Amino acid sequence: MQLREQLAERIVERAQKIIKYPLNVMDETGIIIASTNHARKYQKHGGAVLALSELKAIEIGDSMLPEFTNAQPGVNLPIMFKNEAIGVIGISGPLKEVRPFGELVKMSAEMVVEYTSMVEMTRWSERRREEFLLECIDQTVSQDHLIDMAAQLKVDIFNKHAVCIIEANNSEHQKHIAQVLNTWSRQRLKAEYSHKTTLVLFKACDIKPEQNTVDDWQSLQMHLKDELRIPYHCALGNIYDHPYEIPFAFESAMAVLKSGMRLNPDERFYQYSDYEIPSLFEGTFSAWQKDKLIAQAGQLELADPTLIHTLLIWFEHDCDVKQTSEHLYIHPNTLRYRLKRVEDICDINLHHYKDVCRLYFSLIL
Secondary structure (H helix, E strand, O other): OOOOHHHHHHHHHHHHOOOOOOEEEEOOOOEEEEEOOHHHOOOEOHHHHHHHHHOOOEEEOHHHHHHOOOOOOEEEEEEEEOOEEEEEEEEEOOHHHHHHHHHHHHHHHHHHHHHHHHHHHHHHHHHHHHHHHHHHOOOOOOHHHHHHHHHHHOOOOOOOEEEEEEEEOOHHHHHHHHHHHHHHOOOOEEEEOOOOEEEEEEEEEEEEOOEEEEOOHHHHHHHHHHHOOOOEEEEEOOOEOOHHHHHHHHHHHHHHHHHHHHHOOOOOEEEHHHOHHHHHHOOOOOHHHHHHHOHHHHHHHHHOOHHHHHHHHHHHOOOOHHHHHHHHOOOHHHHHHHHHHHHHHHOOOOOOHHHHHHHHHHHHO
8 A cells, every 4th residue: 555645635634633733644755745734745754754764653842853854843653554654644733732642643544544445445346346247248258267257256157147238328327327236236247338338247047947037137127217317228138057158148138228229219128038039130130131121110100100019019919819909908800900901001911921920020120
């Protein structure tokens, strides 16, 4: 731990709340780096040099001033951190008056140093955890390195996992999201992927043999809904089993985010199970292929946009007329009429599998 000017200024500020005498803080070489008298900054303090060499309090009376350079009457005490002197704090004034405050001010300075060290270690740990998550989604990073780092950071990457992506509109909103995420959980691996995008690594567990769920996914949604009043979108990718598959978990989450924002921009939360097919095809088509595939959706948009909503509900209910009409609160014959209109507009037959498939892809791509 090195005593720098910013930390020294905080020590002086804290000590001024205890006493009203002039104060100086010197670094490990005896140079004054913070003082209530700014004119004394960057002078070498003879009393501090002696306090550092002898590791004890040095008292300077009026009669001793000629022996010390740039010194005033007072007491100078070494600031200790992990049994090492990293600087000196000095109180200027008549010895009889300032002597009783020496140990108190020294203790105050060392508490500031200890607290600052703890904060810096916490920030370093958080930065390293962020870097580790970014390494996890990088396919070029070796598995041996990831396993070693996981052990050092005491992070479990060997169980089922999924990646969650939270996207804000701008960097200021992202900072707010980061603060809200910290109030939700400091233990989860989180990282800033870009100036608008934040990643969270989730563990996954089995509820039923045939169904996977993600720990705390519902909890995160509730927390974000309660705490955020800014625009954002949140996507959960597919669940994977092994550390080397974390890049796939990230890519699937990014595909879900893009699909969800394209198909349902007014929604806030998207998950892989709801967007599996569109996310699988996200970004895989060239321009001419995509134009060809979405042509039918374009025809419906021009003719009657409500037909698109009807079709999406119809597909959502596995093309079941009864369930779809109940969901839409319309008569089954009304639904059949709408489906016939779709056939006429797009020149297709909804009893033909190929036509139904192409129409579905046109709506979701």
